[in-house]
Amino acid sequence: MTIALGTPTVDGVREAMAALREWQDDGAPMQLHPGDLGWHYRFGAAETASVIRTWSRAGRIVAVGMLDSPRLLRMTVAPDTFQDEDLARQLAEDFSLPEHGVLPEGAVSVEAPLGLLLHDLLSEEDWGVDEPWTPLFRDLTEPVEDPGVRITPIGPDQAQDFADVLRSAFDTSRPTSEYRRSMSAAPFYADARCLGAYDDQGEVAAVVTVWSAGPGRPGLVEPMGVHAGHRGRGYGRAITLAGASALRELGSSSARVCTPSSYAGAVATYRAAGFERRGEVRDRVRAG
Structure with a gap:
C-alpha cells in the first residue's frame, strides 16, 4: 500500500500533533514529542507548518518529522510500525533523495528513536552516527x-x-x-x-x-x-x-x-x- 509523504497546511499541523500525542508512552524510547512542535511555534504558524513532514498510509499518519534546521530532521513513527519494512524503506529513500523534499544534498542528520528498522537500512547506506545525547526521565x-x-x-x-x-x-x-x-x-x-x-x-x-x-x-x-x-x-x-x-x-x-x-x-x-x-x-x- 502506498505511503504518501506530505507537508501539512497550517490547519493540518493539528493532525500531526494529535498523532504525536497518541504515540507518547512511558515505555517508548526518547522520540519526537508534540512539545517539540509547540516550541517551534516561536517562529510562527506558517514557518512551523513548512518544516513538518508526514508519512501516511490509507489515510493514517504513520510517521512525523520536523526539520529542526534545513539539515537536521527529528522524527518518529507510530508504535506499531517500528519494524515495518515498507515504511522503513520509504523513509530511508526519502531521506536519501533530495528531490523528495525532506533533506538537501550534502551533510545531513536524522534523529530517530532507538528500535526502528530504519537504523539498519541507514547503516547499509553508510550513514554514520553523531555525538552522544543523554535522555533523562x-x-x-x-x-x-x-x-x-x-x-x-x-x-x-x-x-x-x-x-x-x-x-x-x-x-x-x-x-x-x-x-x-x-x-x-x-x-x-x-x-x-x-x-x-x-x-x-x-x-x-x-x-x-x-x-x-x-x-x-x-x-x-x-x-x-x-x-x-x-x-x-x-x-x-x-x-x-x-x-x-x-x-x-x-x-x-x-x-x-x-x-x-x-x-x-x-x-x-x-x-x-x-x-x-x-x-x-x-x-x-x-x-x-
Whole structure:
C-alpha cells in the first residue's frame, strides 16, 4: 500500500500533533514529542507548518518529522510500525533523495528513536552516527518536592525576561520577546506551562517551558535555562522541579528531556531534580 509523504497546511499541523500525542508512552524510547512542535511555534504558524513532514498510509499518519534546521530532521513513527519494512524503506529513500523534499544534498542528520528498522537500512547506506545525547526521565507518580524558591508563571508581560534568560543561558542572540508570544499561539499551548524562578531581589534567574501530551502520557521539558549570573546557586534544579510539578498537575505520567552528553552541568542538574539517566542516543549522519 502506498505511503504518501506530505507537508501539512497550517490547519493540518493539528493532525500531526494529535498523532504525536497518541504515540507518547512511558515505555517508548526518547522520540519526537508534540512539545517539540509547540516550541517551534516561536517562529510562527506558517514557518512551523513548512518544516513538518508526514508519512501516511490509507489515510493514517504513520510517521512525523520536523526539520529542526534545513539539515537536521527529528522524527518518529507510530508504535506499531517500528519494524515495518515498507515504511522503513520509504523513509530511508526519502531521506536519501533530495528531490523528495525532506533533506538537501550534502551533510545531513536524522534523529530517530532507538528500535526502528530504519537504523539498519541507514547503516547499509553508510550513514554514520553523531555525538552522544543523554535522555533523562522522571516518574511523576508521587508529588514533586518543593523547589525552595519563588516560582511564577511567565506570561506575555514577562516575555522579555524569558528571552533574556535564554540568551544568557545558551550564549546566543536569537531568543526575542516575540518567542514567548508566538509560542502561545501553538495549537498545543493550552497543555503547556512557562515558568520562571526568581531570586530574593525579584530578578528572574531561570526559566522553563514544559509540554504535556495529555493525561497518563510523558511530558517534555523544552527548554530550560539558567541565567549565567545565577549559575551554581541551585536555580536549575529549582526550575526543573517546578516544571516537573506543573506536568504532574497537567496529568503527565512522567517528564523527559534529552541533552548533549558533553553538557555535564545540564545532566547533573536534571539528575539533581530526580531525573534518571538512560542509555545514550546518537543522531544518524550522512557525510557531505
